[in-house]
């Protein structure tokens with residue numbers, strides 16, 4: 589019997605591509621207006637510095653806010669700002685980045701779907717991203733939220749899935765994970781014995797079949813998947 593669902597967020601409940609383009613450019617442009625640094629340190633350098641920071645701090649490689657802040661502070665310092673000023677501007681740029689990051693538009697089906705599911709199932713959110721779902725939803729819909737990157741165990745680390753199920757009080761065979769990434773959602777959840785509703789939006793994922801794997805192109809197909817899983821187990 590299915591008792592709970594765990595959800596990935598980005599590109600599962602909303603289209604995250606445009607959000608990240610706006611976020612990436614928006615906060616770096618804003619910072620350039622304050623510091624005039626972007627000519628010397630173009631966006632590509634900012635990305636390189638983030639990757640270098642992830643190498644330098646392997647345990648925090650999934651904490652994207654930390655990596656961004658580290659890179660920004662470094663760049664502003666090299667640009668000649670003193671520590672206090674570099675810290676202040678890095679903090680403000682990160683605040684603005686997070687504001688832009690949360691300007692997401694849920695798929696029109698996402699909220700009604702979650703609202704309906706929460707009456708019947710335990711619900712958890714597991715994201716590797718730095719989105720705070722409470723800044724997006726007016727009412728709490730999830731019994732458990734795990735920002736796995738900031739918790740030092742980004743997916744596909746099994747601990748994030750296990751922590752969610754421990755909190756929900758369900759076994760893997762009673763839980764469906766819903767997500768769009770083959771390597772970070774579908775595969776680790778399958779290995780743990782969970783059911784998987786995998787969103788392969790462009791149908792470009794690996795051809796792989798498994799009795800617990802259910803492929804969809806959009807989260808709106810989830811009720812059908814739940815019905816199929818339930819019927820198969822009846």
Ligand SMILES: [Mg+2]
Pocket residue numbers: 596597598599600767768769
């Ligand atoms: Mg995703």
